[in-house]
Amino acid sequence: MLDQIRRSHGHSRVELADTTGLSAQTVSNIVQRLLDAGIVEEAGRTSSGRGKPRTTLRLVGSSRYAIGVHLDPGLITVVVLGIDGDVVSRHARATPTAQDPSDTVDVLIQDIEMVLTESGIDRTRIVGLGIAAPGPIDVHRGIVLDPPNLAGWHRVPLRDAIAAATGLPVVLEKDVTAAAVAEKWTDEADGAQNFAFLYLGTGLGVGLVIGDEVVRGGSGNAGEIGHIVVDPDGLPCACGLRGCIAVSCAPLPLIEEAERRGVIPAERPDDHPTGVDAAMTRLVALADAGDDGADELLRRCSEHVARALAVVSNLLDVDRIVMGGPLWDRVGQMFTDTIPARLDELRAARGVHPVTVSGTVLGSDVGAIGAACLILDEALTPRTTSLLVPSA
Amino acid sequence: MLDQIRRSHGHSRVELADTTGLSAQTVSNIVQRLLDAGIVEEAGRTSSGRGKPRTTLRLVGSSRYAIGVHLDPGLITVVVLGIDGDVVSRHARATPTAQDPSDTVDVLIQDIEMVLTESGIDRTRIVGLGIAAPGPIDVHRGIVLDPPNLAGWHRVPLRDAIAAATGLPVVLEKDVTAAAVAEKWTDEADGAQNFAFLYLGTGLGVGLVIGDEVVRGGSGNAGEIGHIVVDPDGLPCACGLRGCIAVSCAPLPLIEEAERRGVIPAERPDDHPTGVDAAMTRLVALADAGDDGADELLRRCSEHVARALAVVSNLLDVDRIVMGGPLWDRVGQMFTDTIPARLDELRAARGVHPVTVSGTVLGSDVGAIGAACLILDEALTPRTTSLLVPSA
Structure with missing residues (x-):
């Protein structure tokens, strides 16, 4: 029901009963509990012209929070999200x-400690960390295996380490x-x-x-495309093949090729992602x-x-493709200009079904925001409401 | 509920109430309707040691049927399935x-007419054709576009043509x-x-x-892998690339390569799939x-x-891969011997999660059987029970 309130931007109790299928009395009881707990507030009244005006409800963003952490090999991002999904604090x-x-x-x-301290949020309002x-x-074990x-990372029990240090419930998810x-x-x-x-x-x-439904796969490792x-x-x-993504268009091989061609100077001390990222810029x-060489x-x-x-689209016949992540702010324009038309040439269902291609509106924080959304998802679904609303 | 009866191989009314969440009275009423219609029969009694013995129920396979047609470019297969899923008649x-x-x-x-006539099935018991x-x-339009x-096939309204000729409800689905x-x-x-x-x-x-859930994709065209x-x-x-499946390991290019190498004589009159299939044999x-050349x-x-x-497994992190179709009876042994180990070397999640690889038990009729299952699925799900059990 909280998820309905979040998505609707102003449902009343009557509308909640309609969309959830719960009885008016049940809805009323739950709403009262949420009002008492300060998670939901009455936002105003609307009139549909007939009948009595209805009181609309909305989430109180400051009532509960979730922390999202994204460990990218090049960038560490921490965000704090209010229960309404707004980012209230971030650090990268x-x-x-x-x-x-x-x-x-x-x-x-x-x-994590720094972001929490700076945000001034009461820790008892934080429901978890993703x-x-x-x-x-x-x-299942919350372990980062060998990315x-x-x-140097090999079987690191990241989830439990963060849980022990913060005292929060922690979930680990693959970045993509x-x-x-x-x-x-x-x-x-x-x-x-x-x-996709x-x-x-x-x-x-x-x-x-x-x-x-989010596709996680049998072991939570869906989404590998490096060897296409x-x-x-x-x-x-x-892997034994040639021209896989991992050696063709990932940032490091792209920069190495630019250096080989003399498009940019070969002055990186090592292959750390931070230097690669600067070279991409x-x-x-x-x-x-x-510069023609760079453009090419x-x-x-x-x-x-x-x-x-095209491989992904042909296999799954998706309706749209969204692109984002730390590189998006730099390659977004080029990709937006060139990929849609080329993808359409390569799609088997091009005559039947359009695929829209766009950039995420969430920017390079998308991984961290998603990690926090995992926690809010749990908090907003019925089975774990207990996590969110203490019975006391 | 019919689907529960089918899968359980002998649930009683009490167990049906448990698994469906319906009340004992509702289950009892529905079962009575199904018994009256001859779709379900009482199969015997079981005793759990305590309480009174329970009457188990099972589907009457001969009560309703579905027809499945598979149009493969090389092979046309027609099957008739009883409502319990057993193949009662086939032609290829x-x-x-x-x-x-x-x-x-x-x-x-x-x-279709021939198989129906030979089977001797009362046509009023056929609920549809896939x-x-x-x-x-x-x-949505039931059209085969341009496989x-x-x-010569271009936008052929196959569904409506078959529906008009047979008078049956018809659905069209992609073969895979x-x-x-x-x-x-x-x-x-x-x-x-x-x-997969x-x-x-x-x-x-x-x-x-x-x-x-079966993945159909936005336009029902999921499952294309020809340009991996x-x-x-x-x-x-x-497509502009090189070494796609479509030109590497599909039957026609495989046979062409065998002919170029002199492994088999180049004596096919044309590239029709039937001749290619014979050359595969x-x-x-x-x-x-x-023969070393053929083996290689x-x-x-x-x-x-x-x-x-490996591309499919890495993207979707599936638990198992099943193989089948018209070629399986010939390449099955080779594939079973060689693919599992090789696939495991190429999987990103190999250390986390096993993937089993096996052949289907349904043989080369699997496409036709699946087409009939589409109809039985509709018939066995609540929303279209009306299709199956006339209210009269």
Whole structure:
């Protein structure tokens, strides 16, 4: 019912009874409990012209909060979301170059504490913390296994470490899935959602929502696209094939190619994602300034991405593709200009069914926001209302 | 409730009330209606040791039937299924070489009539007819659009043509999706199903069941895998890439390669799927007899299939892969021997989560059986019970 109140932007008790199928008395009782707990407030009155005016309800954003943490190999982001989904506080920083995971975990914990302190939020109002991390992960045990882009990470029990340090309930989710959760949460379209979220970060991955359900897969590791071959003329890959996304259009190989071609100077001290990210910024700036070499590389990258999205679209016949993540603010314009038409040429169902391609409105915080939405989702669904509204 | 009776193999009224959540009186009323209509019968009595013995119920297979038609470019299959899912009659023949779709539609109608006549089934007991056809299709209009392997077919209104000729309610579904429906229907495993069905026919495609739901996609055209690149050293493809499945390990390119290499004689008059199928039989027989050239080609094919399945597994993190279709009786042994280990090497979640690989128990009729299951599914679900049990 809280989810209905959130999505409706002003349902009355009568409308809630209609949409939930609960009796008027049940709705009234639950609403009273929520009003008493300060989670919902009466927002005003509407009149439909007939009958008596109805009191509309809305969530009180400041009544409960969730924390979202996104551990990208290049960027650590912490957000605090109110129960209405608004971001009330955020912090982002480059992921430490240290290869000892415990140092990075300490940084995560410091950032969480700092954001909480700065926000001034009463800790008793925080219902939980979600972490988005690169896969593969062990969802049930809350362990980050051995992500190819997180050097030195091997079977790190991240969930329990954060839970012990914060005292909060913690869930761990794959980064791309968290991004899809955020997009699903934000979208207010009617009807079942059927989309792929292309996450553009240190690695490229896809979060999936099919028939309105987030696709996690049997072990929570759905969304790996790194070994889709997008360039048969490309570089050899560790998997034994050639021209996989992982060696063709992910940021590191793209920058390495730009350096080989002399488009940008080869001056990075190592392959840490932060330096790669800075080089990406430089490459995009060059292309914007009219540099043909930079422009060609970025166009080739968008062609590769279109080919990967064609594989996903042909397999799943999605209605739309949303793109986002830390790289989006730089490659968004190029991708938006070139990918839709190219994707359509490669789609088997192009004559039957359009696919819309757009950027997320959530910006580069989408992973962290999705991680927090996981907690709010739990809090807003009936089975765990107890988490949100103490029976006392 | 009928679906519960079908799956349970002997629930009593009490157990039906437990599993459906309906009241004992409601269950009793519905069961009485089904008994009166002859759709359900009392199968015996069980005693749990305490309380009075319970009367178990089962479907009467001969009470209602559904027809399933599979139009594969190489093979036309018609089956009749009883409401319990048993195949009571079947017929298969090579798809006519004529390029005029109306000739093929006439053959379909003749086959349907023949199977019905031979089975001796009372036509009033047939609740509908499902058609499985190669994509792309227009599900809503019941039109076969322009499948690459069905020469001459362009926007053929197959559903309405068959409905007009038979007087039956008809649904059209993509072949690979129908195969997944059949597999889902047959499987009696507990828990949500999460699998990919690799259909091996004139073309290769994938039917998907995710979180216990059949994935149809926004336009009913999910399951296209023809342009996944499996061989970067392979032949150029019309899509602009190289080494796509469609030009690497589908039957026609495989046979063409075998002919180029002199493994089998190049004696086919044309590329019709029937001749390709016969050449496949010959190639497999040669490999079985110890011919190294034939063995190498089939091993290469299974390697390519493993690579495509890795793309599907990595994207969706499925629990199992089932393989079947017209080619399965010949390539099954090779694929079963080689694909599981190779797939595991290529899976991102290999350390977290096993994926079982097996052949369907439904044989090469799986598409036709799935098409009939679509009708039985409709008949067995509450919203369309009216279709099955006339209120008179």
